Amino acid sequence: MQLNPFDEILGLEEKFYNDGYRQGMVDGVATGRIEGRTFGLEKGFEKYVESGRLYGRSIIWANRIPSFHSTKYITRIERDHVGTSENPSHSPGDASLSSLTLPLLSENLRLSKNIKTLYALAESESLSTENLEEVVSDFDDRLKRAHAKVKIIERMANEVQGDLEGQGKVVNGNDGSIEDTNISKVRH
DSSP, X not given: OOOOTTHHHHTHHHHHHHHHHHHHHHHHHHHHHHHHHHHHHHHHHHHHHHHHHHHHHHHHHHHTSGGGTTSTTSOHHHHHHSSXXXXXXXXXXXXXXXXXXXXXXXXXXXXHHHHHHHHHHHOGGGOOOOOOHHHHHHHHHHHHHHHHXXXXXXXXXXXXXXXXXXXXXXXXXXXXXXXXXXXXXXXX
């Protein structure tokens, strides 16, 4: 059997294809790990920032309920500023502390329970930072439940932020009821 000199040339295209495929796989695996890690760090950071924001809101709401003033929800910073008449750090030109405080929320058992639940869902001490599917799913579930609690608390405290088109804006009537001003979705 005699070798055809063109057999090698005819197989050249397939050889280059296989070499390119192998090289692309090696480069893709290395690049994919780097890009995947970067993407994971970005998304993880965004989720933890959001969790921290919700945690801060839960502390603020807890401190606005009179029955929580003697509990663990009061932050160290707030305790340091209580009794500012003894604290000479405020200059006469600064606004008084009373003008910087938020109004107290009504003493409502459901509101208190929802704030405690939000606090438990958003606090970072019990959140795991492992990169496992089950842990990430649990974190996402807690974050979603925390967002739902925020919506409930906002409605109960008449503090709905809504969007720029005025949807979700809350109007507090004289009768104590909450009325949603978005009537464009009402069916007649």
